[in-house]
Amino acid sequence: MGPVVVAEGLDLTFRTNDGPVQALSDVSLSVAPGEFVSFIGPSGCGKTTFLRCVAALETPTGGRLSVNGMSADAARKARAYGYVFQAAGLYPWRTIGGNVRLPLEIMGFPRAEQDRRVKDVLELVELSGFEKKFPWQLSGGMQQRASIARALAFDADLLLMDEPFGALDEIVRDRLNEELLGLWGRTGKTMLFVTHSIPEAVYLSTKIVVMSPRPGRIAEVIESPLPRERPLDIRDSAAFLEIAHRVREGLRAGHAYEG
Amino acid sequence: MSVFGLALLFWLAAWAVNAALARSRWRDASGVRVVVPVLFGAAILGLWEGAVRGFGVSPVILPAPSSVAARFAGETGLLWEDFLQTVLKGALSGYAIGCGAAFLVAVLIDRSRFLTRGLLPVGNFVAALPIVGIAPILVSWFGFDWQSKAAVVVVMVFFPVLVNTVQGLAEASAMQKDLMRTYAASYLQTLLKLRLPAAMPFVFNGLKIATTLALIGAIVAEYFGSPTRGMGFRISTGVGRLDIELVWAEIAVAALTGSAVFGLVSLVERWVTFWHPSQRS
Incomplete structure (x- = not known):
């Protein structure tokens, strides 16, 4: 099976009253079937915009994007994905x-x-x-x-989730994260998951995409070595803390550009 | 004079009872919520009766409620005939045509930004037209009978319902519309399953405003020409013949009808928009 989502040099510039705003710049990424990919980064880094492009709720102004081997809009019309909003x-x-x-x-x-x-x-x-x-x-x-x-x-085989647990308190969030992992394990769906939270991204993902703002771009892609079976206390393990550290470093490096 | 004193005493007593009820621990009981306004209304009628009798007010100026009630009971046939002519034929048909047409037009023009934007000022302009100005014209166009009254009602209710429905159709949030897009829902599916339900609180707002307008329109239009029946006809000729009791009886019919229809529309609203925060109990 080929990749579920392929983005090559994706650009998106919004026209606003204050002039053009570049939301995505040269975003390239490939997502294989059954992966759990998290997108993390500060506000304005384009993580939600990228998800909306995959869902064909936004149209990129440059680059190529395919979902299930077809254009994003064709995939939307074929009901290829389920979308969970904030x-x-x-x-x-x-x-x-x-x-x-x-x-x-x-x-x-x-x-x-x-x-x-x-x-x-x-x-x-x-x-x-x-x-x-x-x-x-x-x-x-x-x-x-x-x-x-x-x-x-x-x-649908693809689930797009845009900070679905962002508004919930920590305890509920932990529980839902655990349930979501279980659900992913049982169904084998491909997940694209936008979040603000480093522990959430590390706990859930097989691949963590660290993004940075102005213009929104990918700063780093981190493959997680954690096993697919993850009890909640894996978050205290050395391997977990190591990845969390790398994500934090990636986020910091992204910010350093701004000066 | 002593009659008025008695009425005053009754009024004060009713006031005291209401004040006590409103402060008591039964104040939220459904029975009390009916009793308080009924008692309030009865107290005002009592005061009115006492004042008219006590001060010997001429019935041409202000008849006593009891004599209005007696006249009402004696003229039910005539009142029914007027009700049929004005409310059922004039107001109701105009209301149904006007509201139905406004709703359909709102749904049809909703896809055009130009039309929805352009219609609001035109709607305000038409709503500002004085009914006494357009009624004679419509009577000369559609004749003396109820059809011209229905036409006046159509003109009066059309724009409030149209403007409210157009606003309501814009009410669904961007996220709710995005959700329908992710399902690749058709225009009709989005309309039926999202935008119309979301518009209902606004639509009912328009429908409620329109009930009052319809009754006013149907009655006032009869002042400008009508067959020898109808509530407006009876009121205008009754004043001329100094038959004030009959005029008040017609006013009572109009008030009762207006309240009943408004209540009925509110009831349907409660049933349809039970989910809206303003309707949740």
Whole structure:
């Protein structure tokens, strides 16, 4: 199988009222099937923009980008990926079950298949029994889990996650990280994951992409030697701390450019 | 004079009871929430009755509520005929046509930035047109019967509903729209599953404003020509014939109708937009 995502010399310049802003500059990256790739960097480093390019929510102004061997927009139309946003963004007029069902309705799954999938993915994110609740009746962590279930419902092989746990507290975040790893292990999906947190990136990833701002570019790509099976206490191991240190150094080096 | 004193006493007593209820621990009980406004209304009617009788006010200036009520009971046939003409034929058909057309036009022009931007000032302009100016013109176009009243109502309700619906359709957040894009949802799917539900609080805002406008429009339009029935016709001729009790009976019908229709639309709103923070209990 070929790589899932290939970017070559990707550029994106936004036209704003204050003149052009270069959000991405010469970004090249290849993601193999089943990898868990984290993007880390300060605000404005283009990590979210890159994810949005892969999702065809933004159009690059230069370079080449392919997703599943086709253009990003063709991949979007082929429903190649599930996207998890920073906020859960559940529709308040739909129940949790109804929200998870939304993509299935749009993609025209038969009714019985919809029921089965909603039940399955809610079980996967441990929200069974909350199907008939409305989003505002659930905590922030549970809402974000529901939004992950919604992205999983149609079983795309690629999952794009934009700081999905950024707004949650440390304890909930740890739990969801652990659950996400388990989910990745069971499903073998390819993950692209944007984060602000060094421990989160190191704990989750097989590959960590360190980015730096103005213009947004890749400063360093770190391959993680950690095993795929990762208990939470792996975060105290020497190997873990070593990678975290390298990520921190990479981030610092990226900043040094600015002067 | 003693009649007025008695009424004053009743009013003070009602006030005391309401104040006590509002401070009591049952103040949130549903029964109390009905009793307090009812008692308040009854106290005002009592004071009115007492003042009219106590000071011997001429019924041509202000009839007592009891004589209005007696007239109401004696003229139910006539009042029903007027209600049928003005509310059911004029106001309701105009409301349905005006709101329905506004909703459809809002959905159709929504894709054009030029039209949605351009329509807001035009909408404000039309909303500012005095109804007494356009009603005679529409009566001369559509004739004396209820059709011209419906036309006035259409003109009055169209723009408030249109403007609110257009605003509502812009209400879905960028993230919610991006989500639909990631599903490669069609325009129609995005409209039906995201933008229309998100627009509903605004749409109902427009529909509620329109209920009041429809009733005003249908009644006032009859002042400019009407067959010999209808609430506006009865009010304008009743004043001329010094039949003030009948005028007040018509006003009572209009007030009750207005409150009932507004309440009904609010009830549907509660049912449709139960999810909105302003409706959650």
